[in-house]
C-alpha cells in the first residue's frame with residue numbers, strides 16, 4: 001500500500017534528524033518541570049480547581065508536554081504551506097495520488113515517530129520525578145486510541161489552515177491565529193477544566209479540545225465518559241478532514257502554482 | 261503525442277489589493293509526433309513552464325485545447341501521469357532525507373511498476389546514468405548533477421513513451437550537462453521516447469534537437485529546424501576587439517561596428533563573410549591587444565526574430 005509506505009518514510013525522515021528529536025525531548029521535559037511547579041503553586045492556592053487534584057494537574061502537565069510532538073501543537077500548518085509558497089506543490093499535484101491522503105499518511109508517520117521518541121520521555125520523567133500514579137494497561141490503550149484521534153483532528157485542522165493560506169494569500173496572519181487558538185483552546189496553556197462558565201463549556205467542545213484536553217482526560221480518567229470523549233474527537237476528525245476534501249477539490253480548480 | 265491549439269493561460273495576481281492579469285501563454289498551437297525530440301526554447305519568463313504545467317494537467321488552460329497522449333490533461337491528470345514522465349529541473353520529486361534508492365522504490369509503488377520490471381529498469385538506468393556510486397546516499401547530500409540523474413530515473417521508471425523536461429540542465433556543471441544530454445539522445449534514438457525539452461540554453465538544442473520551437477512573451481515565434489532558424493534570422497557573429505588604446509569606430513567593408521567602449525569595440529560579421537579575413541583586416545590596420553569571436557546565443561536569435 002502506497003500510503004503505508006509514505007507513512008513509514010515520513011517516520012524515517014524524522015529519524016534522520018536525531019539531534020532535533022533529542023533536543024525536543026530535552027526542552028519538552030525541562031518545560032514540563034517548570035510548568036509543573038507553576039501548576040502546583042496554582043493548585044495549592046486553589047485545591048481541587050476544576051475537579052483536578054495536585055497530582056492530576058502535574059500529570060496533566062507532563063501529558064501535554066508529551067503530546068506537543070504527536071499533535072504538532074506549535075505547527076500551525078503543514079509543510080505543504082512551504083511547498084505552495086515555493087511552487088514545489090507542482091510535484092505533489094503531478095503525482096497520480098490523492099493529495100490529502102498523501103499528506104495524511106505523511107503526518108501519521110511523523111506523529112508515530114514523535115509519539116515514540118518525543119512523547120515517551122517527558123511522560124516517564126514526570127511519572128518518576130513526581131511519583132505520579134501509573135494507570136493500568138487498559139487505560140494506556142484507551143489513551144493511545146484517543147491520541148490517534150487527536151492526531152487526525154490535528155491533521156484536519158492543519159490541512160485546512162494550509163488551504164486557507166493558499167486561498168487568502170496570507171501566511172503569517174492565519175498561522176498565528178491558528179497557533180494562538182491551538183495554544184489556548186487545546187488546554188496546552190492551562191487545562192480547559194479551569195475555565196469557568198460558558199467560555200469553559202464552549203472551549204471543551206471545540207476541535208482544539210480534542211487535541212490535548214480530551215486525551216489527557218482519558219489518561220487521568222476525568223472529564224466526560226470515554227465514549228463521549230471519543231465521539232467528540234471522531235466528529236471533529238470527520239468534519240475537518242471531510243471539509244478539507246471539499247476544499248481540496250475547489251483548490252485544485254483554481255490553483256495557481258508559483259515560480260518556474 | 262501532443263496537440264496544443266490556441267492555448268492561453270492567464271494568471272490573476274494581487275499585490276496590495278490591486279488585481280492585475282498576466283498572460284503567461286498567449287495563444288500557442290503546435291503538435292509533437294511520436295518519436296520526435298523537440299526543443300522548447302525561450303528566455304526567462306517566456307511561458308515555458310506554464311506550457312509544461314498545462315501539458316501535465318497541473319494547470320488548466322484559460323482557453324484553447326490541450327491533448328497529450330490522447331488524453332485531456334486537466335481532466336485525466338492521474339491517468340496521464342502514469343503515461344508520461346516529467347522532470348522539473350528546479351525541483352525534485354525525490355525525498356530529501358531518504359537514500360536515492362528508497363525514493364525510487366516509493367515511486368515504483370506510486371506508479372504501480374511490478375517489482376521484477378522495476379529491477380530490470382532500474383539496473384538499466386543505473387548503468388546508463390551511472391547512479392551506482394550514490395544510490396545509497398541521502399538525496400540532500402547529492403550534487404545537483406547527481407540529483408538530476410536521480411530525477412530522470414524517477415521520471416522514467418514506468419517507461420513512459422513521452423518525457424517532458426523543464427530546464428533539466430539548469431545550473432549543471434559541464435560534465436553533468438554532457439551526461440544528461442548523452443542520455444537523452446540515446447533514450448530518444450534507441451527507445452524511441454518522444455521528448456519535449458524546455459531550456460534557455462541554446463547548447464542543449466544544438467546538441468540534441470531536430471526541431472526547435474521558440475517562445476517569447478507567451479507566443480510562438482518560431483517552429484522548425486535549427487539550421488533554417490539560423491539562416492532565417494541570419495544571426496550574425498560578433499567580433500570583440502580590444503585595441504591598445506581607445507580609437508574611433510573600426511571601419512571594414514561589410515562589417516558593422518555596433519558598439520564602442522573605450523578601447524573595446526564590437527563588430528558584427530554577417531554569415532556570408534569570412535571571419536578570418538575580417539580578423540586579419542582588423543589586425544592589419546590597428547594595434548590589437550586581444551580578439552574574440554562569439555557565436556550568436558539565444559538572446560541574439562530571439563532578438564533577431566523579433567526585429568525581422
Ligand SMILES: Nc1ncnc2c1ncn2[C@@H]1O[C@H](COP(=O)(O)OP(=O)(O)O)[C@@H](O)[C@H]1O
Pocket residue numbers: 256257258259260271272273282283284302303304305306307308309310311
Ligand atoms: N503562478 C503565477 N502567478 C502569476 N504569474 C505567473 C505565475 N506563473 C508564471 N507567471 C508569469 O507568467 C510568465 C511566464 O512564466 P513561466 O511560464 O514560468 O516562464 P518560463 O518558464 O519561460 O521562464 C512570467 O511573466 C511569470 O511571471
Ligand SMILES: [Mg+2]
Pocket residue numbers: 259260308309310426427
Ligand atoms: Mg521556467
